[in-house]
Amino acid sequence: MKKPVLGLLLGAVLGAFDGLTALATPEVASQIVGIVIGSTLKGLIVGALVGWYAYRVQSLSKGLLVGLVVAAFFAFLVAAMPQPDGRHYWIEIMLPGSIVGLIVGYATQKFGQGRGIVAR
């Protein structure tokens, strides 16, 4: 599996899972479908970007950094949108979202097929 595809799939799965964790927050549980769809889309985009970077550059530290920055940026965009009650869940969205980016960054550097070589 090519690294961008791996990033895309992993980003989507982790994004969906991350969205589902909103079930633990009663205030937003009613919007769970929208949250899961949005979180999955965010994961797809982050995964594709980080996977594409891993395909181009073989460096664990740089891959982790790119995963962190890209995921934090998209998590920031999501967190910047106020909830119906007017609150912003900065930490609740940005912290786990950034870690998901790190996970995708790590996985795409360690696994998947790069340019001509297979990373194990």
Add this chain to the structure above:
Amino acid sequence: MTWLSNDLVERLRDVASRPELASDRYVILRPIGRGGMGSVYAARDEQLGREVAIKVSNAAAAADDLDQRLRQEARVLARLEHPGIVPVHDAGLLDDGRWFYVMKLVRGETLADHAASLEHEAARLVVFERVAETVAFAHAAGIVHRDLKPSNVMVGQFGEVLVLDWGVARVLARANRESGAGARGHDRHPDDPIDGTSGGTRMGTAGFMAPEQAHGDSSNAGPPADVYALGALLFWMWTGSAAPADLSDVSRSLGAVSPAPSKRLSAIIRKCLSHAPADRYASAAELMEDLARYRQGSSVSAHRETTIERAGRWLVRYQTFVWLVLAYLVMRVAFAFLR
């Protein structure tokens, strides 16, 4: 009558034993070492203006067995062009008919002296893998070293690792045929490198010599004999002593050192040191493949893992990933409870 001092006697003996080279191209500078087969001198190549090493047979006369071995060693070295093998520049006859050959002068120390500076497993394995790589190259060329030991490995000033002393190397018949030396079967050209041993001859060094060599079957010692010696070398790098004959003693000794090698590395060493050649790695290349898997954190052929061991190895290998996932889950649980 005036007695000569010991120093003077020693110096006179040294001068008297220096080889008389027919040409004036090489000027002998100083003795470097003396072994059972030959003596090595540092010399100056006047033509190219560089220092070289000259190995001269200790034989009393040409056509002596030692002289034959020196010729064989020079020819084996000339055949093996590899960064881990000292290149031969020239060869010839002394006035007294003995053989000599000229090679690169390697500056550094033997592994026996260098090993103390190799504190960590990774550093030891880097040196060891270079030795194994050189031996694997020789095996691929149909040559078996048969006398691998710490004093036959040189570590240069810049970290280069060289395998020395190919004097008792065995040239397999296959290699002779492939190189065109033998026209039919085991035929051999008179000038081609010879085996140098006959049945019942013991070749090698105790503690590093495969059981088949120790039992006097040196003429049949193939690549697995070198694999045994490589295992003994690994064992020595961890314990500082030669490998015991009993495999259970090998396990006990490896378990007693601090830090002890991992289970998988111990299994690799034990596999190399198996009594039966068939139970060892077939060649140095096969050993290197297993070592590469070990270094990557994968499973090795020498050790059958339990499920728990496999899981533990996976956790260690991907610990960054595991920590990230754990951090994520802990954070999510914390957010849920702190609400």
